[in-house]
Amino acid sequence: MAIITNKTLNNGLFLQGVYGRIxxxxxxxxxxxxxxxxxxxxxHFIQGKGYIHQEMHHFIPDVGNRSENFIRQGYLYLxxxxxxxxxDDVWEEGQF
Known part of the structure; x- marks a missing residue:
């Protein structure tokens, strides 16, 4: 899973339709x-090219027996x- 979004960086650079992933x-x-x-x-990600921006996030996961996996929980948190x-959500093969 990943996301597609528009993003304005701290330096004012506007990124349209960038691919974000955990x-x-x-x-x-x-x-x-x-x-x-x-x-x-x-x-670009698949080709092994470097990321253009990185953010760090924190959340408290649900660890119950029926909870989503922690990576999906990260996207739900976002x-x-x-x-x-x-x-926009980007579903990889076999994830939906």
């Missing part, structure tokens, strides 16, 4: 930290943030 995640049941990396496009509530 690349690194660490933590424990009391809290998870993850990097949200943005690439020019999904193709969608609660005003900045990403309108981001």
């Amino acid at each position: 690349d690194t995640i660490s933590g424990y049941k009391g809290g998870l930290d993850f990097s949200l990396n943005f690439y020019v496009s999904r193709d 969608k609660t943030l005003e900045e990403y509530e309108r981001a």
Whole structure:
């Protein structure tokens, strides 16, 4: 899973339709930290090109027996943030 969104960086640069994905995640049941990396496009990511922007986020995961996996929970958390509530979901093969 990933997202497609428009993003304005702190330096004022506007990125239209960038591909964002959770690349690194660490933590424990009391809290998870993850990097949200943005690439020019999904193709650039697949080609192994570097990310153009990185953000760090934190959330407390649901660890119940029927909870979503923690990576999906990270995306669900992002969608609660005003900045990403309108981001389009990108489903990879076998994820829907």
